[in-house]
Amino acid sequence: MLHGGLAGRLILFALPLAFSSILQQLFNSADVAVVGRFAGDAALAAVGSCVALVGIFVNLIVGLSVGPNAVLALLIGQNSRDEINRTLHTVLTFGAALGAGLMLVGWLSARPILVLSGTPESVLNEALLYIFIYFLSIPFMVVYNFGAAVLRSYGDSRRPMYYLLLSGTVNVVLNLFLVIVMQLGVAGVAIATVISNVLSAVMVITHLIRRDDDFAFRFRRMRIEKEPLLRILQIGIPAGIQGAIFSVSNVFIQSGINSFGENAIAGSSLALNFEYFTYDIANAFAQAAVTFTSQNFGAGDIRRCKRIFRLCLLFGIVFTEILSAVFMVWDDFFVSIYTSSSAVAVFAVSRMRHVCSLEGLTATYEVESASLRGMGRSLEPAVFTILGTVVFRLIWMATVFRLFPTYEMLMNVYPASWIFTGAALLIVYVRQMRRTARSM
DSSP states (O other), X not given: OOSSOSHHHHHHHHHHHHHHHHHHHHHHHHHHHHHHHHTOHHHHHHHHHTHHHHHHXXXXXXXXXXXXXXXXXXXXXXXXXXXXXXHHHHHHHHHHHHHHHHHHHHHHHHHHHHHHTTOOHHHHHHHHHHHHHHGGGHHHHHHHHHHHHHXXXXXXXXXXXXXXXXXXXXXXXHHHIIIIISOOTHHHHHHHHHHHHHHHHHHHHHHHHHOOSTTOOOGGGOOOOHHHHHHHHHHHHHHHHHHHHHHHHHHHHHHHHHTTOHHHHHHHHHXXXXXXXXXXXHHHHHHHHHHHHHHHHHTTOHHHHHHHHHHHHHHHHHHHHHHHHHHHHTHHHHHHHHOOOHHXXXXXXXXXXXXXXXXXXXXXXXXXXXXXXXXXXXXXXXXHXXXXXXXXXXXXXXXXXXXXXXXXXXXXXXXXXXXXXXXXXXXXXXXXXXXXXXXX
16 A cells, blocks of 8 residues: 555555445345335335434444444554554454444434435334334444454455355345245344344454454454544544434435325335445545555655545545446436336435546545545544534425425535535545644
8 A cells, every 4th residue: 555556556455345245235125125125115214214314323333433444543653563462452352342333323313314314104113113123233243344344444345345245145044034034024124134134243352352463353452442443533533423424414304205204205215225336436445545545645645645635535536426327327227126116216316427427526535634644634524524414315305305395405505515526625624634744
């Protein structure tokens, strides 16, 4: 990461990471596909009603995992080998405790949030059943994501992909068995997700246990040390809050979607899967940006940091739009994987054309935020992303959508907020680089 060509190394680092994230998303995607095809539209709407709520917790976890990634990569760049193992054990111990806490919070908040978002009474009980079982997987999800962040910090983005390939396959097989054979409906897909997350967490911890270097994990050394934790949280908390609040805005948007009925709920949740797949590519190059930038910033190479930013931004937009184009060209085929209902498909295709087709715009604010965090600046990207993707969207809901209350106009809030946020963060990044260059 510190020497030689960048373009090829960034691609080789980011694409396995993108594939890993896509595999992780397949957990939820398989849930949607199986219930949509074999448990009916009501079950699909029940799972779909939980998407925004699940997103709050998943985005919080993924955002917090940026902290371990950035801090460990910075220590590598600074060649601070003695600090690495202390930080590693703090990361994983804190992750286990955090996961248990988030699980309890999820159980307590599920009903109020689902009711607030306007989940129809006809699907509320099934939605609560799904979410209660699903949240059993949260501690293992945290451990996996924090463990994977440790691996990414020293350049290993392939091993997490292999783990998710195996656990994702198990998830799909269990989905089919528990729903079709055992007739467990939404409970079946939730149980499959829990088992999958347990498996992926066990594999990443097992790998770290088997290591005999600075990244070796030992249960007897589990403890939370104040100094490493503060460094991790300094970067991770703003990123985590950003992700969680980002999803809070989606809860309000979900309430708008719910107003169009069960077919709209099912179709929107269906189409959201394709947005996640494409976004995973943009986010992978953002993860590459934070890891490569952290190491090179630690080594004092600002010129290389600028090149990393430009390449990650370019690759993030281009590769994301390539996959978006694939989904758009064969949209009817991809939608038919999840549902046989023409009424549901209409809403799904509409969302794909208004949102998924422009998903490459997410790479702008994600790469800009990641580059700033790689230099230890985590608060500014969090603030501006919240303004752009939360406040902007709430204003849109209260003004534009109220004046033109159509499903299509509701979907337009996404690309509009991406453009606003990307432009704002670009200004922040340019100013920060100028200040950094003058101080070094």
